[in-house]
Amino acid sequence: MRSYSSKIEEIRQREYGYLNGVTYLDHAGCTLYPTTLMHKFAQDLSSNLFGNPHSASPSSMLSSDRVETVRSRVLKFFNASPEHFDLVFVANATAGIKMVMDAFRDIEDGYWYGYHRDSHTSLVGVREHSKASRCFATDDQVEDWIASTSTAEEDSTMKLFAYPAQSNMNGRRSPLKWCGQVRKNKPNTYTLLDAAAYLTTGSLDLSNFQDAPDFTCMSFYKIFGFPDLGALIVRKSSADILTKRKYFGGGTVKMVLSIDTAWHSKRQEVHESLEDGTLPFHNIVALGHAIDVYAELYGTPKQVSAHASGLAKVAYERLLNLRYSNGAPVCEIYKDERASYNDSTTQGPTVAFNIRQPDGSWVGKSKVEEAAIKNNIHIRSGGVCNPGGVASFLQWDSVGMKKNFDAGMTCGDKNDLMGPGGKPTGIVRISLGAMSSMGDVEKFVHFVEQTYVYGGEMIGNIQPIARLKSEMQPLTSDVPSRVEEKRRMLKNIFRNMTGRNYVST
Template sequence: MDAAQYNAYIEQMRQTEYPMLKDATYLDHAGTTLYSKSLLEAFSADMMSNLYGNPHSASQASQRSTHQVQDVRLQLLRYFDANPDDFDLIFVANATAGIKLVADALREHESGFWYGYHRDAHTSLVGVRELAKEHRCFAEDKDVEEWIRQNGQTMHNRLGLLAYPAQSNMNGRRLPLGWCEKMRSQGVLTLLDAAALLSTSPLSLANLDTAPDFTVLSLYKIFGFPDLGALIVRKDAAWALQKRRYFGGGTVDMVVSLKEQWHAVKSAHLHEQFEDGTLPIHSIIALKSALSTHTDLFGTLNRISEHTSHLAERLYTSLLSLRHGNDEPVCQIYKDPLSTYGDGSTQGPVIAFNLRDARGQWISNLEVEKLAHVRNINIRTGGLCNPGGIQSALHLSPWQMKQNFSSGQRCGSENDDVINGQPTGMIRASLGAMSTLKDVETFISFITEFFLDSKSSPNNRTDSPVLMAEVPIVEQLHIESLTVYPVKSCAGWQIPPDTSWEVRPQGLIWDREWCIIHSGTSAALSQKKYPRMALLRPSLDFAAGLLHITCAVPIKGATCTEITVPLSADPRCFLPSSKTSTPTNVCGDNVSAKIYSDPSISSFLSSILDVPCQLARLPANSTSRHMKPHLRTAGSEKMPLSFSNESPVLCITRMSVNALNKEIKAKGGIATPASTFRANIVISQPLHLPPGTELPHAEDSWSSVSIAKRDTEAEAAEATFDVLGKCRRCHMLCIDQRTAEKRQEPFVTLAKTRRSEGKVWFGVHLALGKGQTRGWLRVGDAVVTS
């Protein structure tokens, strides 16, 4: 069948074989674990029909496992055209485990080993340098060639190993496989990381002279299931591994422990010496089903390579052609000059890029990922586990990377990824066997919708016109509502209108004083990962001295309908170990928390959220957290923070909510309630003002907010807040606070109307003015801004 017919076939197959992709656009196949219905059915049928046992036994069930493992090992070698007389295959947990096995064995040699690795190496290859006596990173292909011509003069008579990827996991560039033969002529061993390549393309080891000495691969990246890796060893190079001193169960024929220490390593087959302990027999047996199912569904890896190469070329040319209205490019694509899309020998189906606005400023990948999440588009962003490639492509000096680390950049974190006007990572779109033209078109439409400014001209700014509007000082403002969120990321509790409420430097009292933490990691849970937290409704009962937590809807399996804890910090309520506090991670900060000991509390929360978790409380007078650095003003550097994300108080205006809802309803959407924005203070204009006189987003220009007395009560004294800055929003806004269901609004509309500097803004952060230790607020209080 031709390319169009094959694409249609894959599109149809996704509906039946890969239902998890039915409504998703998946552009992260380089790191996917997608398994087909047919594969699982075949594996399940095998497991239900046969009894398998530990292969280290002579029983019938054990021998059945042994025979299956032997058969699958042979099938895999033939899958890569590797003659069993010349190669052996060692099963490992993953490609990284295969790399480490080689490195651990080589370092046992008397003089250690010299290690060279290419700039495009995955982090797991880079890590081998820590075990080598000497190491070198080759920045360019020509550096490798020159080193070969010099006969490897830097090894100082040590065993040498060169490692490099067959395909860069960053941008898909394919490196020369001919280096293996050239290195062998110099007496240098080679380690080829084929994990990225084999996800979409074949690798033949038929030519013994050109084959690597060691080839690592990830079987889940080829077949989707099971999670397993393999190390293919050229038998002529096996001597380099046999200095390994450790031995595990199943790798020895005899061991003497008492009076003498002696052992005999198995010698019949190379793999027997390195597969320590009981093999993952069920995973290996699953490979038998994976091999046959994969061939039935997709044909050969050559067919997959042709399909994905065609799609990648289409995606590349489409991204490259995107231009703003002022003809500035939307995408900065990191393609190696030596590679060409459509040429399978030089380029794989991966596109690495960043986005720029019409002024040439970088767009935060964090913002791209948030919008992609809303649209059910799966991509990968960040450092991509390829430090050398990232450093080279983004022109980052070592001192810059260290400075970025000091600024808070971490792998997998949600910190800003544009530091000092320069990106620290990139976006990666990787296509696989299940990709279709529809995925490509959907992604291009997504980039066009949110990041292409068709109206811009060379002299125009591209900020939201609402953000750039000059807003006059608003008069006759008042507090419409006050809300505290006793338990972080759970529902809010609205303060009664006739109640004066105390505010302190760390925020409104009782706000974010509790949090729910994961029982295993102790990290605070968030609605972004656990939307059901919106259904947990805390309420403060001062008469009874209790915090009540109920669930808004019945949850199957819930152990009860409500839990309560004392408002007082009675030490008897907490785990004994919590007397000195328990380390907890909240928004990247390590803080101290006290864990409640009552098992019914943990049981209730765990059943609602479907994750093992516990209720924790911030110890009294805790100063372990402080306001985020980017919001600090002069004199506020040491301002304490409870379990809130960034600042003590979040404020929005009713006028801004109304303006947003007008935009949403104009496109047929449903209005968003103010509770979606989880603000502590909602400020409004008088209701009697004529239509059209509202001033939305006036808060963007505020520098301070003063709360005037509503009456003559002494406790209703004036409070003054400093405006710390606008609030950067994320896709947590897409969780309906009433039902915990996910939706696209209001984040999609905000991204189109309230984006500036590559970020989406709504509301402002506040903190008590300098020198104030407390203040009082009440619904209806007058508000004066400046």
């Protein structure tokens, strides 16, 4: 039986017709939805009447039944036993993070917060409600903290440690073992795992509930392409801290008194006490179909991981080996020293880099993205919502960053190069997914080669050698010296590309 990797072109043609002429390399932002999923979802909505779940009508009961069925299926997708875990539907991973933060914010004596350098801004922002916080700049700092037994660490202050399973900047994957180690070694400390970027291609197994994160947040559009929905998976033995949050809304309460006295009684089930208001039940219906279609097309997350990791390894090696005629590297790649593209437990299918010119100077990130767009290549550039990772790899300290801000730099702008010598302010990122192909990798490497190594943009599907030969046909000009100059330039490019001299035919 052929693996789906060997059938990828067939799958792309059948399921992703909108990719015709497009090279999509931003799966870390959002992966792509298959046509079959959209058809199944539309057919389901056309054939059934789904009502607001907060009622006893047949349409309401149908929605309620689907919601609980899908909740169980998602837990099963991650091997999370309902005996030990509950799943709370939220808008996206950030909403799950905020739900945890809201609960900790309501702790009377406050809480301490620690987070890893590679954290997305959604994790970084939690520090604003803590009474004290620490950003761990390296893995060694995290591991030293976990192993430490200082008096300060043994106090009764509640603590929350958060980190991403995968950096959304460069795809570096953090040790999942930290969650279990924290539980064993750090009293009064909970763990929050941001699994959003990781789950685009990663395989998360929560079967070992003793070492699992207390709270795991995710966005399903990063796994399946659709629907726009997220979840917070809660370890039941850790849920007490969440269920004590003060806010309530919608059906999260059994009784509320408003007029004569302020009193309420909250529901006891974890998800019932946290899912405020009406659930996005149509999206949850779609999620059930997304799980089905994913299994039909790709099998398991492990198969997706193997496929995407193999492509990323090729992309990394080919970009790393691109050289100008003077031997200077074209790409400065930001790979963590602990990560390897040969090991998917340490590196996801993402390559973060910047492009240099032959003299070593930088090409602005937005210039690279603009050139890619002209060639129908979809990538991501900028700070990618990862302030710690970008600052570390680009060697910006807080003083320099603040100077850049004072000089007009903000997230998402085109201030590509700033400071002494013109240092990059952001990165270029390509990321691969379940439906990526070797053709995507080849197209992007070819684009970089043609645009920067050989100094000309790609045009359609014209192959470089054929294009050079066509350009070296007899030229006419009033200035013969310019004709000869162009011929010499094109012959040098031909020699660099092929290793042989050009002979006209």
